[in-house]
Amino acid sequence: MGVIVATGLTKRYGATLAVDAIDFAVSRGQTVGLLGGNGAGKTTTIAMLLGLLIPTAGSIFILGHDMARDRFAALAQMNFSSPYVALPARLTVAENLRVYGHLYNVPHAEARIAELADELHLRDLLARRAGELSAGQKTRVALAKSLINRPRVLLLDEPTASLDPDTGDMVRTWLERYRAASGCTILLASHNMAEVERLCSQVLMMKQGRIVDRGAPAELLARHGRENLEQVFLDIARNRTAAAEALA
Amino acid sequence: MTGAYASARRIWGLIYRHIALYRASWPRLIELAYWPTLQLCIWGFTASFFAARLGNPGAVAAGGLLGGVLLWEVALRTQMGLALGFLEEIWSRNLGHVFVSPLRPWELVAALVGVSALRVVVGLLPALVLAYLLYAFDILTIGLVLIPFVANLMVMGWWVALGVISLILRHGAGAEALAWSVLFGLTPFSAVFYPVSALPASIRPVALALPSAHVFEGMRAALAGQGVAWGHLAWATGLNALWLAGAVLLFANQFRSARLRGALISIGE
Numbered sequence: 001m002g003v004i005v006a007t008g009l010t011k012r013y014g015a016t017l018a019v020d021a022i023d024f025a026v027s028r029g030q031t032v033g034l035l036g037g038n039g040a041g042k043t044t045t046i047a048m049l050l051g052l053l054i055p056t057a058g059s060i061f062i063l064g065h066d067m068a069r070d071r072f073a074a075l076a077q078m079n080f081s082s083p084y085v086a087l088p089a090r091l092t093v094a095e096n097l098r099v100y101g102h103l104y105n106v107p108h109a110e111a112r113i114a115e116l117a118d119e120l121h122l123r124d125l126l127a128r129r130a131g132e133l134s135a136g137q138k139t140r141v142a143l144a145k146s147l148i149n150r151p152r153v154l155l156l157d158e159p160t161a162s163l164d165p166d167t168g169d170m171v172r173t174w175l176e177r178y179r180a181a182s183g184c185t186i187l188l189a190s191h192n193m194a195e196v197e198r199l200c201s202q203v204l205m206m207k208q209g210r211i212v213d214r215g216a217p218a219e220l221l222a223r224h225g226r227e228n229l230e231q232v233f234l235d236i237a238r239n240r241t242a243a244a245e246a247l248a
Numbered sequence: 249m250t251g252a253y254a255s256a257r258r259i260w261g262l263i264y265r266h267i268a269l270y271r272a273s274w275p276r277l278i279e280l281a282y283w284p285t286l287q288l289c290i291w292g293f294t295a296s297f298f299a300a301r302l303g304n305p306g307a308v309a310a311g312g313l314l315g316g317v318l319l320w321e322v323a324l325r326t327q328m329g330l331a332l333g334f335l336e337e338i339w340s341r342n343l344g345h346v347f348v349s350p351l352r353p354w355e356l357v358a359a360l361v362g363v364s365a366l367r368v369v370v371g372l373l374p375a376l377v378l379a380y381l382l383y384a385f386d387i388l389t390i391g392l393v394l395i396p397f398v399a400n401l402m403v404m405g406w407w408v409a410l411g412v413i414s415l416i417l418r419h420g421a422g423a424e425a426l427a428w429s430v431l432f433g434l435t436p437f438s439a440v441f442y443p444v445s446a447l448p449a450s451i452r453p454v455a456l457a458l459p460s461a462h463v464f465e466g467m468r469a470a471l472a473g474q475g476v477a478w479g480h481l482a483w484a485t486g487l488n489a490l491w492l493a494g495a496v497l498l499f500a501n502q503f504r505s506a507r508l509r510g511a512l513i514s515i516g517e
Binding site: 013043044047050051052053054072075076078079080082084085086087088089090091092095098099100101102103104105129145 | 254257258260261262264265268269272273336340341342343344345346347348349350351352504507508509510512513
């Protein structure tokens with residue numbers, strides 16, 4: 001059974017259909033990429049999975065919990081990171097992590113904070129205010145926050161956006177290591193195709209609220225006759241095919 | 249871990265977030281005490297002036313004024329404390345993280361209630377001490393009835409703040425100015441500095457629908473040595489229960505509506 005199971009998931013804002021009856025399931029330990037252009041419905045889908053948004057129709061089960069009825073039981077075992085959601089800038093890194101240690105009822109929170117500080121090289125940043133950190137440091141802190149409760153399900157919205165290649169690679173390496181060690185299930189929305197090819201075993205391609213293609217990165221490349229996911233992404237976004245492009 | 253312990257820890261987590269914020273910022277701490285102290289000075293000197301001119305009746309009126317200032321600040325600071333605690337999460341763009349944690353909406357409110365109570369204590373303590381030092385006004389002379397009076401004013405602050413938060417959930421951060429202004433708008437009807445009978449007859453029903461008017465009528469009776477005005481206390485408590493129930497329903501409704509409209513994602517924008 002899937003750790004994340006979405007069935008007929010739909011979100012409508014008035015006349016606008018943001019997500020159109022999508023179905024997908026993510027198995028334990030999988031990293032699944034959610035790809036699509038701006039306005040494809042990725043963020044809306046993630047918001048529904050997190051319980052921030054009530055679907056117009058359809059159902060979501062995470063770790064066996066129906067998100068419509070029992071979302072808090074699932075949320076305790078999940079976490080989320082996005083560069084578009086900040087941590088309080090005036091609090092120190094340690095204070096921020098302590099707050100989330102309490103919110104997620106993390107046992108031995110101070111030990112967990114120390115552990116994450118060592119693993120993500122945050123030791124020197126713990127006493128600094130979150131607002132004083134560089135983009136790369138903020139991302140590492142956000143990652144620490146998202147791992148504070150040793151989540152079984154991790155939802156990541158463009159986790160390496162605006163990071164330099166070195167920091168981006170460090171974050172990706174850490175995510176790979178964490179998933180391998182913990183069996184965590186990861187759903188990743190990203191515009192970085194190289195990142196998706198590296199991290200994801202499955203990809204869901206979204207366009208205009210629908211899942212228009214899905215499969216392992218290698219399957220998608222073969223099906224579209226392309227060498228990388230960026231080309232596949234452009235094919236889908238622009239309704240073009242490799243054959244038509246060759247003829248042109 | 250039991251559910252009650254987990255709940256208490258989540259509530260404490262959010263209270264700790266605000267304590268950490270104030271601990272690191274002395275301007276914020278000063279701001280908490282600034283307005284209550286300023287109000288007390290202005291009204292205190294005015295009251296002293298009238299007391300010196302009018303003798304004993306003036307002294308009684310002065311006591312009423314000072315008591316009114318201090319007790320009304322309880323309601324004001326409680327309301328602002330809760331509403332600003334919520335706005336703080338919007339301003340720091342942290343609301344998304346808070347709402348995807350296992351923190352229940354009622355726990356969020358409970359935490360903000362705790363924060364508002366702390367803000368009242370820190371904000372009013374200097375004013376209480378000053379009232380005693382400058383004007384020899386000891387609010388404790390009201391007696392034990394002060395406790396239910398203060399409790400009623402705090403409850404009023406909470407339900408007004410829940411109403412403000414509901415409006416912010418509905419209309420976004422554009423409604424945030426209400427966090428500062430809405431309770432000031434109720435001051436004329438709350439009979440803080442004058443009895444309800446001083447109001448025009450057409451406005452009295454509005455005043456009597458507010459718990460604060462009953463609290464201040466009761467306070468004046470206590471300061472005038474007329475004992476506990478049980479009737480006013482009962483009215484204040486009953487009205488608070490009604491208004492609070494309405495505000496909780498409104499908040500629950502607007503929170504759900506915000507989850508339907510996607511407002512929790514875009515509320516700070």
